[in-house]
Amino acid sequence: MAPEPADCEVLVVGAGPAGSACAQMLARAGLDVLLVDRQDFPREKVCGDGLIPDAQCALARLGVLDAVLARATTASHVACVAPRGWRVEVPANLAVLPRRELDEIVRRAAVEAGARWFAPARFEAPLADAAGRVAGARLRLADGTVIGLRTRWTVLATGAAAPPLLAADMCGRRAPSGVALRGYVRNEAVAGRSRQLEVVWHRALRRGYGWIFPCGAGVFNIGVGLLHGPAGIEPDLNLRELFATFTSMHAPARELMQGGCLQGELKGAPLRCSLEGVCWSRPGLLVAGEAAGSTYSFTGEGIGKALETGMLAAEAIAGAGTAGDAAVGRHYEAALKALKPRFAAYEHANRVNNHPWIADLVIWRAQRSPGILRRLSGVLDESYNPGQLVTARGLLRLLLPVS
Structure with missing residues (x-):
């Protein structure tokens, strides 16, 4: 039986794309990182398994894209x-790799970078100091034992489920x-x-x-x-x-x-979308990945932005030095706010799902227009704002000749 995990500088809870990306970046920066998950790995994860360009770009930053593409089906x-x-x-530029394999590749890269790994361990609640700052977490181990870990920072990357967010007092909306x-x-x-x-x-x-x-x-x-x-x-x-x-x-x-x-x-x-329904930070704690709402509305794609938010959390913590909690929180929240316009565009484009006749119109016109086809391709690589397709002006343009 593995020994109980020890205190650390940063505790990352959840070893999906966001958590493992965060742990790898922090370990690279020389911090003592403990990565835990409620399940041992490899494990199943409900997902479409599609890797669009933003996910592939993030995987390249982590140095694992070649390993992923060697096992993936490309399209x-x-x-x-x-x-x-x-x-x-x-x-x-697309690829498909089951999350059981993808997440294990990203998790293993974090461990190879120097992060410590422990599972299964379920997040129960944060530990707070006398000032109310998060200073660690209570974890429930496989045998039912509950232990307390002291840490300077905790990153919650526990996915879309509400209970961990509620326990950490970070949940603004229970419903997915x-x-x-x-x-x-x-x-x-x-x-x-x-x-x-x-x-x-x-x-x-x-x-x-x-x-x-x-x-x-x-x-x-x-x-x-x-x-x-x-x-x-x-x-x-x-x-x-x-x-x-x-x-x-x-x-x-x-x-x-x-x-x-x-x-x-x-x-x-469940899915959590559009960086909404959750608090992103409090003293001693950051929320990343789908726990923070990193899935795009309209497409339901979330792997790329989960990886990206995990890396942004790592950059905020590793780059803070002695600046303190407030600076880390401001840095991280500013980085997520910079992503909000992209999420808002995909939220607006979700009208296609609510009104299927729009899909009829867009696809009918794309069959006849290379320009519209290029726009649809741009939706996937984020070079075109998908919300523009469903504005009154955008719909009108679909009825006009486009080269």
């Missing part, structure tokens, strides 16, 4: 399918921004002719979307996602029913499921 296009069945192939359900299906017959990612909108998906992403070796990640609309998440939503709808109404999904073998169970998870 040059994502097929966008409209409710009326129109289809357009959007060029992009969205939900998703995914499964892995092996179908060798389909693998030979389906090599690109596919995203599908349809009215029957109730303001949501479906996806099919190739993972290699005849395995596909197939799932459905639903992001909040004006009225929030429908209280009677049944994700399994939504998944069944997708795999019956969309012919490629139907073929994949009917001729394939489900690998394990269908699994669902």
Whole structure:
């Protein structure tokens, strides 16, 4: 049995992309870092597993992109399918790697950089000093033992689940921004002719979307996602029913499921989007990754920005020197606020999910316009503001000739 973890300079709770990226950067800076997670690794994680350009850029900064791409399935296009069945192939630099493998690569890189690792250990609550500053955390170990660790800084990178945020008094909104359900299906017959990612909108998906992403070796990640609309998440939503709808109404999904073998169970998870619904910092503690709302609305993509927020948290802590808590908090919050316009653009573009006729219009026009196709490609590499597609002016421009 591994010895109990010891006190450290920085405790990073959660070894997903944000936590492991943060731990690696802090270890590189020479700090004594302890990285913990409630599960041992490798472990499953509900996700579409897609790696778009921002994720690949962040992985390159961490020095692990080559290792990731060596195991990933790469693709040059994502097929966008409209409710009326129109289809357009959007060029992009894409890859797919199951989170079980991706997260282990990033976690291992943090350990190789010098971070200490301990799991399983579940975050129970922060420890506070006499002034109310977070000075460590209580962790529950696998045998039920609860220990207290003293640390100068704690980084909470625990994902979208509300309980850790509530325990740390950082949760501004319990309800998630969205939900998703995914499964892995092996179908060798389909693998030979389906090599690109596919995203599908349809009215029957109730303001949501479906996806099919190739993972290699005849395995596909197939799932459905639903992001909040004006009225929030429908209280009677049944994700399994939504998944069944997708795999019956969309012919490629139907073929994949009917001729394939489900690998394990269908699994669902909440999503936190748009850097909203949570406090980002308090003295002695920073919140990063999906716990901070690092997933984009509209696309549901979150790996790249989770990695980025983890690195921003590390930079704020490592660069503070003797400047104190207030300077660290200001530095980190300013960095996240600088990202807010991007998140706001994707939040605005979520109208496509709420009004599927917009997807019909955009995809119909993209079939006929290289200019609009370039805009859609720019949505994926962040060179084009997706919110501009759904403004009144943007929709009007879709009706006009574009070269």
